[in-house]
Amino acid sequence: MTTEERGRGRIAALVAAVAAAAVALAVGVLPHLPGPASPLGLPWPVWVVAFAASEILVVHVQLRRDSHSFSLTDLVFVAGLYLITPAALVAAQVTGVGLALVLHRRQRGLKLAFNLAQYALSGCLATTVFAVLSQGTALSGDWDWVAALAAVAVSTTTVGLCIFGVMRLSDSTLRVRELPRLLALSLPFSLAVAAVGLLAAQTSAQNPASLGLLALPSALLIVAYRASTKAREQQNNLRLLHEVTSLLYESRDAPTALTDFLTAVRGAFRAGAAELVLFGEEDAASTLSRSADGDRPVALLLQDNTDEVDRLVGWATETGVLTTRTGAVKGAEIDRYATRRGLKDAMMSVLRTEGRVQGLLLVTDRHGDVGTFAASDLTLLETFARHVATSLDRGRLEHDLRRVVELQEELRHAAMHDPLTELPNRTLFLDRTQHALHLAGRNGLWPAVLYIDLDGFKPVNDTYGHQAGDLLLKVFAERLHTCLRSADTAARLGGDEFAVLLHGPIDQEGAETALERIRGQLDLPVDLGGGRTATVNASIGATFAGPDTDIDTLIRRADLAMYTAKRSGRGRSVFYDPALEESQASPA
Numbered sequence: 001m002t003t004e005e006r007g008r009g010r011i012a013a014l015v016a017a018v019a020a021a022a023v024a025l026a027v028g029v030l031p032h033l034p035g036p037a038s039p040l041g042l043p044w045p046v047w048v049v050a051f052a053a054s055e056i057l058v059v060h061v062q063l064r065r066d067s068h069s070f071s072l073t074d075l076v077f078v079a080g081l082y083l084i085t086p087a088a089l090v091a092a093q094v095t096g097v098g099l100a101l102v103l104h105r106r107q108r109g110l111k112l113a114f115n116l117a118q119y120a121l122s123g124c125l126a127t128t129v130f131a132v133l134s135q136g137t138a139l140s141g142d143w144d145w146v147a148a149l150a151a152v153a154v155s156t157t158t159v160g161l162c163i164f165g166v167m168r169l170s171d172s173t174l175r176v177r178e179l180p181r182l183l184a185l186s187l188p189f190s191l192a193v194a195a196v197g198l199l200a201a202q203t204s205a206q207n208p209a210s211l212g213l214l215a216l217p218s219a220l221l222i223v224a225y226r227a228s229t230k231a232r233e234q235q236n237n238l239r240l241l242h243e244v245t246s247l248l249y250e251s252r253d254a255p256t257a258l259t260d261f262l263t264a265v266r267g268a269f270r271a272g273a274a275e276l277v278l279f280g281e282e283d284a285a286s287t288l289s290r291s292a293d294g295d296r297p298v299a300l301l302l303q304d305n306t307d308e309v310d311r312l313v314g315w316a317t318e319t320g321v322l323t324t325r326t327g328a329v330k331g332a333e334i335d336r337y338a339t340r341r342g343l344k345d346a347m348m349s350v351l352r353t354e355g356r357v358q359g360l361l362l363v364t365d366r367h368g369d370v371g372t373f374a375a376s377d378l379t380l381l382e383t384f385a386r387h388v389a390t391s392l393d394r395g396r397l398e399h400d401l402r403r404v405v406e407l408q409e410e411l412r413h414a415a416m417h418d419p420l421t422e423l424p425n426r427t428l429f430l431d432r433t434q435h436a437l438h439l440a441g442r443n444g445l446w447p448a449v450l451y452i453d454l455d456g457f458k459p460v461n462d463t464y465g466h467q468a469g470d471l472l473l474k475v476f477a478e479r480l481h482t483c484l485r486s487a488d489t490a491a492r493l494g495g496d497e498f499a500v501l502l503h504g505p506i507d508q509e510g511a512e513t514a515l516e517r518i519r520g521q522l523d524l525p526v527d528l529g530g531g532r533t534a535t536v537n538a539s540i541g542a543t544f545a546g547p548d549t550d551i552d553t554l555i556r557r558a559d560l561a562m563y564t565a566k567r568s569g570r571g572r573s574v575f576y577d578p579a580l581e582e583s584q585a586s587p588a
Contacts, residue, residue, distance in 0.1 A: 008110065010169045015114045018162055022120035026090065030124060033131040035085040044088055050076045051096025056104050073097060073119075074155070074190045077126065078148050078197030086127040093123050106327040111372065118162040126155035145198055152194040156186050255289075255299035262291035265363060265384055269347070269377055272365030276388065277309045278351075279359050286359075309360050312337060316350045317357065323349040323382040325373045338364070345372045349385035361385045418492040420470055421477035429491035433501050434551050445504035446545040448511050451558035452480075452518070454496040455570040456536040460528075468528045472536065479521040484514065499558070504545075508575065511542050515573050539566040543576035 054072040073093065080089040097119050101107040107115065133147035160183045258276060266274040273292035278300075280286055286309070287300040315333035316322050325347040326338045338346045343364045351358040363381060366373050416428040424432070436447045454476070461469030473496065480490045480498060489501040502514055518540070525533040541561025545554050557576040565574040574580075 011114070011166055012110060014162075014165055014169065015110065015117050018121050019113070019117040022117060022124055025124035025128065026087070026120065029128055030087040030090060033086040033127060036082050042083070044084075044092060047076070047080060047084060047089070047092035048096040048099070051093050052100040052104075053096075055097045055100035072193055074152050074193045075197040077123070077155070078152060078194045081127065081130050081148055081151065086131065090120065090123040090127060094120050105372075107372070114162070114166060118159055121162070122155040122158040125158055126151040129154045148198055149191055149194055152190055153187060156190040157183060160186055258289040258299045259291060259297035261388070262289060263297060265361075266291050266293075268380070268384075269363050269373065270367040271363045271373075272367065273363070275360075275362040275364075277303070277306065277360045277362070279306075279357065308337060308340075312348055312362075313350055313357055313360055316348070322352060323347075323378050323385065325375075325378055327372075328375070328378075347373050347377060347381050349378075349381050351385050351389040353389045358389050361388060418477075421474055421492050423477050423481065423498075424489060424491040426491065426493045429489060429493070429499055429501065430551060430555075432489050433554065436501060436503060437545060437549070437551060437554070440504055440545060441547075446506075446547075447504045448502040448506045448542060448544045449554055449558045450500040450502065450511070450514070450518075451541040451555075451562040452498040452500065453539045453562055453566060454498075454536050455539055455566070456534075457496040460534045460536065464528055464532060464534070468532070468534070471528055472526050472534060475526045476521070476536070479524070480518060483517040483521050488514075506544070508544075511544075511575075515540060515542070519573075537571035539563075539570050540573040541565055541576065542573060 051073055054076050077089070077093060080092070084092070094116055098112075098116050101112055101115055130147050130151035133150055134144050160179070164179050262274040262276060266272075273290065276289045278287050278289075286303045286306045288303050289297075289299045289301070291297045312333050316324070319329075321329060321332070324332055324334055326332070326335050326343075326345045334346055334348050337348075338344075341364075345366055346362065346364040348363075349361045351361060361381065361384065363373070416425060416431075417423065418425045433447070433449065440446045457469065457472065460472055473492070477490070477492060477498070480500070484490055484500065485503075487503045491499050491501075493499050500514070500518075502511060518538070522537055523535070525535045527533055539562055541558045541564065543554060543557040543561055549557070560580055561574045561576040564580055565572040568574065
């Protein structure tokens with residue numbers, strides 16, 4: 001079991017314990033608590049709607065790798081302490097909040113279960129504390145107000161402890177000293193909202209019609225508070241944006257700029273991974289840069305297969321939704337992508353300037369088992385993506401990226417080609433042969449392989465020197481390449497050994513035609529300079545692929561046929577036959 005799985009198991013156990021405690025209080029205590037003296041005659045569904053609406057109006061507070069949202073449910077809850085029975089109040093709170101979480105925030109699974117359990121437990125504890133302290137009396141004195149505020153304090157503290165417990169299980173580095181900070185952020189807000197709820201309860205008890213007078217200043221106060229927190233969030237985002245995007249300009253090289261940028265983006269969204277895929281111009285390869293928890297950052301890694309990214313960009317271009325997250329748009333490709341990758345959640349933003357799609361910025365796996373990316377994160381992600389696209393389109397980064405990609409292309413070509421002849425080397429030949437076999441397994445167009453060993457090369461090398469031998473190999477390699485079909489592959493395996501992949505469909509007649517062309521090139525003398533010429537021959541083994549052959553078997557059969565040709569007098573061509581296995585002897 002992985003560390004992540006163990007962490008989720010511990011969180012699930014905590015959720016189960018919280019839920020069990022809530023059920024025990026709901027069954028054993030709430031039915032016996034006294035109800036309000038003069039309940040307001042509002043239908044129970046109205047309370048459900050009120051709790052749902054209050055949960056939509058939230059204020060987010062960040063703590064380390066996770067965040068907590070403070071809602072206005074305390075306002076409705078405190079009013080309900082005086083106007084509805086305890087059991088009905090807790091049931092309305094859990095139902096209304098649950099509807100808001102499912103329909104508005106689109107929460108599912110463990111996060112939803114956690115939130116419902118902690119709301120149920122805090123509601124049961126708060127109603128119990130209020131009943132004990134107020135003894136069920138109507139709102140008649142200061143002590144009743146104290147009882148209500150104490151109930152809210154108990155509720156907020158319970159929620160804070162549950163939140164802190166989950167964050168502690170998700171992040172073992174979180175210290176206990178962070179708990180007072182969390183409570184210090186939540187308690188004042190909750191008590192202030194509760195005071196408004198007390199005022200609403202008192203007003204409704206004396207004159208229900210006067211609630212309308214309270215609605216306007218309360219709404220203005222809430223809007224002002226949300227505007228203040230929004231302004232502070234925007235200020236922080238601007239500062240963060242400046243710090244992160246400046247990395248694209250201040251780093252000394254493109255790889256460092258991109259890895260620093262993605263690491264900062266990952267930290268900004270408290271995400272497990274951030275990826276940037278950049279599309280190459282014209283026929284240039286795409287590149288991947290990535291920063292992820294527990295892995296070394298990678299920058300500008302060449303990508304041969306970009307099907308996943310192409311699907312994401314294709315969907316975004318077709319729908320016009322260039323920036324989105326999982327759960328935001330029904331049937332979105334980002335949801336299918338997250339499912340295929342086993343991701344908890346993900347966000348994406350297409351990099352596009354002046355009608356050209358330059359790439360894709362992906363942020364995945366929000367930290368914390370009960371944390372998910374929010375709609376507010378999309379605006380910041382889109383801004384990051386716009387800055388990257390602008391940097392690519394106008395800045396120094398575009399030139400640096402082109403230079404890095406060109407260098408990587410050169411290095412990849414060097415790693416896959418023979419430095420002397422420029423033909424594909426053994427690695428690339430085997431890769432192309434393997435690909436041809438996989439393709440033939442689907443379409444039945446089986447290829448053939450020729451294994452070539454030059455006869456007479458060593459005497460030329462020994463007589464005229466290595467420089468002449470190298471020239472001979474280069475000339476033969478060029479002639480071998482030019483006498484084949486464009487779809488076929490000629491490769492140098494090492495020394496004076498070469499190989500040819502003849503793409504299917506190919507039969508014996510087609511293979512013999514290829515052998516004749518190769519023999520025709522071998523008959524031509526090679527000018528070694530200084531009036532010297534040389535002619536070499538070759539022993540060639542040929543074999544055909546089929547449903548019963550893998551790449552190792554195919555190469556071994558071609559090699560066996562070549563050695564059979566060499567033992568038979570050199571300068572010959574032999575097609576593989578199962579009988580060769582029985583007569584195999586040590587090489588000549």
